[in-house]
Amino acid sequence: MPEHATTVLDTRALNRATLARQHLLTRADSSVTEAVAHLCGLQAQEPQEPFTGLWSRLSGFAPGQLDDALTGRTMVRTHLMRRTVHLVTAADALAWRARHDTMLRGRVLGTYRRELAGIDLDEVAAAGRAVMSDQQPRTMSELVRALEDRWPGPPRRALGELLVAALVPMVQLPPRGLWQQSAGVRNLPMATWLERDIDPLPADAADPVGQQLLRRYLTAYGPAAGADLRAWCGLAGLPAAVKAARARDELVVFRDERGRELLDLPDAPRPDPDTPAPVRFLPAFDNAILGYHDRSRIIDTAHLGLSVAGHRTVLVDGRVTATWTVRDHRLHVSPLRPLTAPEEDAVHAEAWDLAAFLDGDIEGVQLDAGS
Template sequence: MRVLSGRELNRALLARNLLLERSTLDVVAATEHLVGLQAQEPQEPYVGLFSRLADFDPVAASDLLESRRVVRTLMMRRTIHLLSAADCLGLRALHQPMLEQRMRGVLRTRLVGVDEEELREAGTPLFVGEARQLAEAGRALADRWPGAVARDLGDALSSLVPLVQVPPRGLWRQAGPARNTTISTWLGQDVPTTGGSGAIAAESLVLRYLRAYGPAASADVRSWSGLAGLPAAVKNLLPDLVTYRDERGRLLLDVPDGLLPDPDTPAPPRFLPAFDNAVLGYDDRSRIIDDADKGLSILGARYLLVDGRVRATWTTRVDDDATTVLVISPLGGLTRAEAGDDVDAEAEWLLTFLTSGGGHRIEWAAA
């Protein structure tokens, strides 16, 4: 069985995740190809799309939220993702058991005596009319369960009831509270049941993951999706998949037409937003980040890829003179000279995108 080196896996990830060359896909098609962008920080998906798409227009992308072609909703790993409307509808039934299981893992000891079905039945109508914050819905039900905290009741409802966060939350350069309404209210369609028309099957999800993130082990698919019940889907697919080994001996699954670029293909620098699935989408993240730096993801670090790997983090600040400063903090001894002029050029482009051409500069923190 062919063994794929870490560099081969890195270039495959970059190519399939639209990071080796900016894509001409439109925003909806790119979002569906990536099976969503993690989006608990509302402005971060715009950076993720900027780094992947040619001629990306954030205003047009923002308009897609208002026109309901893309939505913000809980999905993979019980985290907020930016998804197409079709994927929001199609993926919910598959992820519903995981969302509830993870909710219980967090809230079980804080919701003693709260019946989930009763909470779901009582809570759903609260989101059908005017969109509301989760804690607000929890307060509306507090008298029914006086031993529970309203915030926890609202948190539980975010998993029990299929919801979307509505604008202005998530619009480009706008802020707004996380107000929610039901998916069916917002999109005008009921969420398909498992196996129903429009529902996305586990096998289809695995194939889509491999096309955007593969080759990968079944543990990687599980880590990305949060779904535990995938062995049957993998078993069903296996006769039609190709397999490899990585340098750690793990069995890797792949679609037959999956991109495998030459490992010597040059990789341009790319700035990734916080919680980007190019990094989080694996159990073994060694193809893109050193083990010593994995913990930075928990802190919401934004990453700079140099030669395809995480070599720095980045942040922005606004100085007293209204200058936007992009601060690059190297990892693993990266120097500005080693990073090369291409990093400064990409940083300039990112700053122009973030500031609409306003005053800005690049600053490298001490290594």
């Protein structure tokens, strides 16, 4: 295997690699479906946030493009990586779901271990599929009500999450997730909505689906450590997939400044660390931040809490440097450190462009006092 273990990539080098692969260094000309596939999905439990994430990454992005992908069933919203709702291509949802099943069950049971103790998971899954076999969309509450006579013990929330997030692969149907629409969650089995069965998990010790996840993750997030891969997908490190890729000399290895081993693809972009990085506005829960165990390449330790608390962030020189929100008809930017005059100008310019994209009743941009 080609070894670059003596080559150390510092934080700035990792930052520029991340920005390049996340389409945050230069906006891409690809289609929405191509972009979401490249990014391995967008975290999307807040249904409007992916629109900002795509606007910051794609040239000429229009909200209708994502709407068309969702209503046209080439994109779906489903529980997948980390048990969170992700916007992913239909092809990836079908190919990856079976590989995530064990993790999804484990995470729900870990949250509701006491409430779900002793429950027969296969029996509950079969009953849930039977209820949904009429091909009628249901809310989680409606699905639980259809089954609660048989399982009256667990709280509705616990039984509902077990069914919808783990046992029965579901998609959240439009209008949930469409541009500027507020709609509750209505679920339908993935195979019903996409009119195709989920790909079965291959009985192969080399974990071919895991190998695909590894390659795709490194394409969009590398160079990265095994812990970063686990943090992104929630799976247990994919050791067989990594071993198989190493055996075929498909990976190169670097080190970070802490001495951690970083895996990467040989021909993946690793720009010069001095490459200028434009201001970018990120949505809440963006995977450019959350897709790593060690997030120091893009956010300072002091601000790590922002990445999990739902704050929308602003990248300045490639790093989280401000938060942003819309309130009182203004787009507010709150810096986390003092900005230089050129930085303020760049933030203002990008903020006005974002305000125009959001196309609401935003009347101005305000740079609030920094913290």
